[in-house]
Amino acid sequence: MDAHSEEITVEQAAEGFAAEVARWREVRGMSKRALAKAMGFDPSYVSHMESGRTKPTEEFARLADEALNAGKAIWRRWCDYEQARTRDRRPPAAPPAPRRPEQPYATGSALVVNHDAAHLKYDGRSYRLTMRRLLRNTGAEPVTRYLIRISVDRYPGDPERSNAHYRAHPLTWNELDLTATCRGEAMRWQAKHDRDAFKEVWLLFDNEHGRFPLYPGESVWIEYAYTVGDDKWGNWFQRAVRLPTEQLEVQLAFPAHLDPVVWGTETSMTAEASPLRTPPVRTDDGDLRQFTWITATPALHARYRLEWRFRARPERETDQGEFR
Numbered sequence: 001m002d003a004h005s006e007e008i009t010v011e012q013a014a015e016g017f018a019a020e021v022a023r024w025r026e027v028r029g030m031s032k033r034a035l036a037k038a039m040g041f042d043p044s045y046v047s048h049m050e051s052g053r054t055k056p057t058e059e060f061a062r063l064a065d066e067a068l069n070a071g072k073a074i075w076r077r078w079c080d081y082e083q084a085r086t087r088d089r090r091p092p093a094a095p096p097a098p099r100r101p102e103q104p105y106a107t108g109s110a111l112v113v114n115h116d117a118a119h120l121k122y123d124g125r126s127y128r129l130t131m132r133r134l135l136r137n138t139g140a141e142p143v144t145r146y147l148i149r150i151s152v153d154r155y156p157g158d159p160e161r162s163n164a165h166y167r168a169h170p171l172t173w174n175e176l177d178l179t180a181t182c183r184g185e186a187m188r189w190q191a192k193h194d195r196d197a198f199k200e201v202w203l204l205f206d207n208e209h210g211r212f213p214l215y216p217g218e219s220v221w222i223e224y225a226y227t228v229g230d231d232k233w234g235n236w237f238q239r240a241v242r243l244p245t246e247q248l249e250v251q252l253a254f255p256a257h258l259d260p261v262v263w264g265t266e267t268s269m270t271a272e273a274s275p276l277r278t279p280p281v282r283t284d285d286g287d288l289r290q291f292t293w294i295t296a297t298p299a300l301h302a303r304y305r306l307e308w309r310f311r312a313r314p315e316r317e318t319d320q321g322e323f324r
Helices: 010-027 032-039 043-051 058-068 073-087 159-168
Strands: 111-122 126-137 145-151 179-182 188-194 198-204 219-229 236-240 247-255 260-267 281-285 288-296 303-310
Touching: 010 043, 010 058, 010 073, 010 145, 010 188, 010 198, 032 043, 032 058, 058 073, 111 236, 145 219, 236 247, 247 260, 247 303, 260 288, 288 303
Parallel strands: 111 247
Antiparallel strands: 111 126, 126 219, 145 198, 179 219, 188 198, 236 303, 247 288, 260 303, 281 288
């Protein structure tokens, strides 16, 4: 559940605002440049806002909410920030201690993804996503954690309804049943952002038995998985390329009796959504119908979205949503 504004610091409120902007921008499949253009800002401004280098402003919140059709979700984060800022106007007794910089996640990161494989299976009631990534540390320092995101949007064409849905039925850690492993070891994890429909999580290269950092020059497979019911997951799945990646693979597995069909689009930093350059490949395996799509050297910051429909199931208004 979301923290109330009176319970969070100005810094936490600013981070929450930035995360909300990033979430809705990616839900809408917009690059930072495209969003900045829609809002009438310099292209670097959105990047600075999402990274925390620029503090939230009322104008930015209003324009971003309108441009992203976020149903006042971004505006509410601005209100949280403004309330926290108003409450915390007392001068500090001493200069705040410098924050330890977080490991970079995208631009400038030392991590490279040699292989990124997503397997999404639907059993008729819930989706279980298993992600496997072969990471290589090309930097000069050990990597001790890795950031993942979980985001859903039940009614992407009606953001106010979607936001209301998640306020009443938020994603919970218990239902997600998040698990992660590396080198046969369970990985601890820490929540960075915990929202009704959006989670950011640090997977840690350690557990109660010890630490196993990814050292410079090393490569390692990590695997993590979680579950979302189809009352909160919709019928599309999006992959955003946030690190240099050599191969990206997505496999969808559905009950064959639902007669699923799949299609997809891709969006880059410089182009609007267009059909995937190659189609998903269908294979039938007993009671399952699988669709596999693979691309080599995907562009950094590109987004690939696969969508589906179950022809044997009557169309339902609720069969809409997003997950990444």
